[in-house]
Amino acid sequence: xxxxxxxxxxxxxxxxxxxxxxxxxxxxxxxxxxxxxxxxxxxxxxxxxxxxxxxxxxxxxxxxxxxxxxxxxxxxxxxxxxxxxxxxxxxxxxxxxxxxxxxxxxxxxxxxxxxxxxxxxxxxxxxxxxxxxxxxxxxxxxxxxxxxxxxxxxxxxxxxxxxxxxxxxxxxxxxxxxxxxxxxxxxxxxxxxxxxxxxxxxxxxxxxxxxxxxxxxxxxxxxxxxxxxxxxxxxxxxxxxxxxxxxxxxxxxxxxxxxxxxxxxxxxxxxxxxxxxxxxxxxxxxxxxxxxxxxxxxxxxxxxxxxxxxxxxxxxxxxxxxxxxxxxxxxxxxxxxxxxxxxxxxxxxxxxxxxxxxxxxxxxxxxxxxxxxxxxxxxxxxxxxxxxxxxxxxxxxxxxxxxxxxxxxxxxxxxxxxxxxxxxxxxxxxxxxxxxxxxxxxxxxxxxxxxxxxxxxxxxxxxxxxxxxxxxxxxxxxxxxxxxxxxxxxxxxxxxxxxxxxxxxxxxxxxxxxxxxxxxxxxxxxxxxxxxxxxxxxxxxxxxxxxxxxxxxxxxxxxxxxxxxxxxxxxxxx
Ligand SMILES: Nc1ncnc2c1ncn2[C@@H]1O[C@H](COP(=O)(O)OP(=O)(O)OP(=O)(O)O)[C@@H](O)[C@H]1O
Numbered sequence: 001x002x003x004x005x006x007x008x009x010x011x012x013x014x015x016x017x018x019x020x021x022x023x024x025x026x027x028x029x030x031x032x033x034x035x036x037x038x039x040x041x042x043x044x045x046x047x048x049x050x051x052x053x054x055x056x057x058x059x060x061x062x063x064x065x066x067x068x069x070x071x072x073x074x075x076x077x078x079x080x081x082x083x084x085x086x087x088x089x090x091x092x093x094x095x096x097x098x099x100x101x102x103x104x105x106x107x108x109x110x111x112x113x114x115x116x117x118x119x120x121x122x123x124x125x126x127x128x129x130x131x132x133x134x135x136x137x138x139x140x141x142x143x144x145x146x147x148x149x150x151x152x153x154x155x156x157x158x159x160x161x162x163x164x165x166x167x168x169x170x171x172x173x174x175x176x177x178x179x180x181x182x183x184x185x186x187x188x189x190x191x192x193x194x195x196x197x198x199x200x201x202x203x204x205x206x207x208x209x210x211x212x213x214x215x216x217x218x219x220x221x222x223x224x225x226x227x228x229x230x231x232x233x234x235x236x237x238x239x240x241x242x243x244x245x246x247x248x249x250x251x252x253x254x255x256x257x258x259x260x261x262x263x264x265x266x267x268x269x270x271x272x273x274x275x276x277x278x279x280x281x282x283x284x285x286x287x288x289x290x291x292x293x294x295x296x297x298x299x300x301x302x303x304x305x306x307x308x309x310x311x312x313x314x315x316x317x318x319x320x321x322x323x324x325x326x327x328x329x330x331x332x333x334x335x336x337x338x339x340x341x342x343x344x345x346x347x348x349x350x351x352x353x354x355x356x357x358x359x360x361x362x363x364x365x366x367x368x369x370x371x372x373x374x375x376x377x378x379x380x381x382x383x384x385x386x387x388x389x390x391x392x393x394x395x396x397x398x399x400x401x402x403x404x405x406x407x408x409x410x411x412x413x414x415x416x417x418x419x420x421x422x423x424x425x426x427x428x429x430x431x432x433x434x435x436x437x438x439x440x441x442x443x444x445x446x447x448x449x450x451x452x453x454x455x456x457x458x459x460x461x462x463x464x465x466x467x468x469x470x471x472x473x474x475x476x477x478x479x480x481x482x483x484x485x486x487x488x489x490x491x492x493x494x495x496x497x498x499x500x501x502x503x504x505x506x507x508x509x510x511x512x513x514x515x516x517x518x519x520x521x522x523x524x525x526x527x528x529x530x531x532x533x534x535x536x537x538x539x540x541x542x543x544x545x546x547x548x549x550x551x552x553x554x555x556x557x558x559x560x561x562x563x564x565x566x567x568x569x570x571x572x573x574x
Contacts (some may be wrong), residue, residue, distance in 0.1 A: 001179070003311070004304035006091075008128045011303070014089035015129040018081035019100030022130060025078055026137035029071030033282060034144035036064050041275030048270060071535065079130045092308060094118055100314050103377060108312065112194030117309055119303035121186055124130045128299035138285065145283030148151040152272050152279075154256050160283045163251040167244055167287045174240035178297035181236060185229035186301055195219040237294060244287035254304025255280040315379075318394030322403055326353020327487035327518035329374060334383035336369065343369055345541040347383070351534075353487075356511060356519040356550070358529040360561050361538030367522045369493040370538065374520050375404040388489060401430060405485020407494035410470075411477025413463055423452055423466060424459040442483035445509040447502050448475035463569050470497035478506060482514060489514065491521045495528070505530050526562050537561070 015022075043057040095118060098105050105114065142164065149156035199206065199215050206215050259276045260266040267278070334347040343366045345347055351357050359367045372378040373385055376392040384391045392400060415425025427439045427448075439459065443449040451472060455461040468476070474497045481489055489510075495503045504527065511531050523529045529549045537545040537558060545552055552558040 001300065001304060003307035004300050007125065007303040008300060011086045011090055011125050012129045012132060014086050015082045016085040018078045018085060019129055020084050022075060022078035023134050025071040025075035026133050027140060029068055029075060030137045030140035032064050032067040032071065032557040034141050034148070036068065037275045037278030037282060039064055040278065040486065041271045043163050044274050045269060045271030069261045076114045082130050086129050087123045090125055091118065092305065092335055094309060096121060097310055097314055101312055102315060103189055105312065110194035112197035113190035115197070116190040116193045117305050120189065121305050124298050124302035125306055127295050128303070131292045131295040131299060135296065138289045142286045144278040148279045149276060152266055152276050153259070155262065156255055156276055157494060159254045160251060160280055163247050163284060164286065164381045167247050167284065170240050170243045171289060171293050173212045175293050175297050177236045178233060178294055179300050181229055181232040182298045182301035183304060185226065185233065186305055188226040188229060190523050191222045192219065192226065244290055245320050247287055248284045251280050251284050252277060266488055270348065317397040317400065319396055320390055320394040322390055322395055322399050328388050329488060329518055329520065331373070332384045332386065334380040334385060335371060336373065336378065336381050342541050347533055347543060349536065349543060349546060351518055351520065353388070354516060355533040356521065356531070356536045358521050358523040358532035358535045359538065360529055360535055362561055365538040366541060367538060371490050371520060371522050375406050375488070376400060377406070390428040398432070402484065403487040405481035405489045407478045407481035407491045409493040409496050411473055411480070413473060413476055419462070419464055421463050422460050423463065423476065426463060426476055427483055429480055430484050436561045438483050443479040445482050445513055446475045446478035447505050448472070448479050469541065471499065471502065474498060485517060488518045488520065491519070493522050493524065496524065
């Protein structure tokens, strides 16, 4: 819980100016509450004494009550504002961290679980500052009551103190139990969200397989666990509520008994006994912290889950500028593995600037991983990847991203506000300055220009108004990569949905007008490998060969790589 508590403390500091208002109203309100019994006691005494000065005390009573009401009202406002500000701060930093970590984050945690942590859990952590202040503010009247009782009579505070020890123990146990139970509850919520998001992602498959009922059961499978944690929380709440609730009347009786004896012996006035009774109630009001402690416990549990997200090391970028160069890409002793098993092992490879290299190999040999390493979407566990002699880790983020363009098999098209982003925005995504000529030229190379111009608003067509086929989306993704990557283009199976003719045309552009840039192309088609200057043939995590396709073709093992899913026509083309 250490990391969680540290995060709660950081969130507290981010509460902004409203935190000050909350603190002032909480302390002010507590002090006024503390003054109220004294003022009322003096009013009673002046009434008993025949009414001398009663008007002044009545006025004081009114002023104190008005002050209490004002503090409470402003406090409610400040509570909302503080929580909103703290949650917003945490959500912003968390989102930056999660997106900055990149694909490593979604490999570590399911997306639904991430959404729950970034959404619900962050909001719960945001309530921590308010819960902490209100709980602490409750200590003030309690401490004040002890002092006031001591001033009235020396025996009275001991009675209250005994009760307070009891209440503190109850609250401590409640905080501990509720934190544990809340953690379980929130974890199950994350599990439910992950299952739901999985099911939504596969909605087409579920509909096609007719398994909606079975899938709904699978999504809701953790419900009994959620219920168990929920019931546990209610039980803990009820138990602590009863225990703390019992303490107040018991304390009142005890103080009244002691105070009554002192009254009988003439050591206490009626007004003092009245004030003492009020102070006991005020002091034991600490038990009202139960609700705040519950919120604090939920916030701590949520902070634990949020802190897990922040635990991953963020991707760090260097400050070394990229020197002028042709885009030479070098893998030097690069290794990376999964669960202790190497996927790519000791790769040494130099792709000369301006060349086109196809990466081939059987499914699962690490072609996509090699592509990800080439553009620092993943860092190697050992070894270095260099662009024009500079390790990618040393490059500033903007220079790195401007130098390397990525296109994927299933690109996600985006470009600003969800409902406003246009096709031009999607292609220009990541460009430091928007130049329509660059966008149009990139689209032309990706064979997207013609179909875009046929749309009613051309490049200004909103993405949501342009439902696209898989191949069309791939072409927009390619155009985006072509527009951005000034030195190196990494195409990870990015032409798989294109028809043969379009794929050929894009291939022509890759070897024609895009020739000035280094190109790394993960290829499943023979034609793509044949057009490249060289082929990297991956096998069992190592480079089996780095050669021209025409040379490799003589090897039956190489030809077998293309056999999965290819027709003989394509093979002949090789
Ligand atoms: N960041 C990573 N770190 C370690 N291993 C990874 C990482 N990303 C993927 N892998 C693993 O690397 C292996 C190869 O995956 P990859 O997607 O690179 O294969 P591929 O050759 O592109 O396959 P296919 O042709 O089927 O797309 C898989 O077992 C995958 O789980």
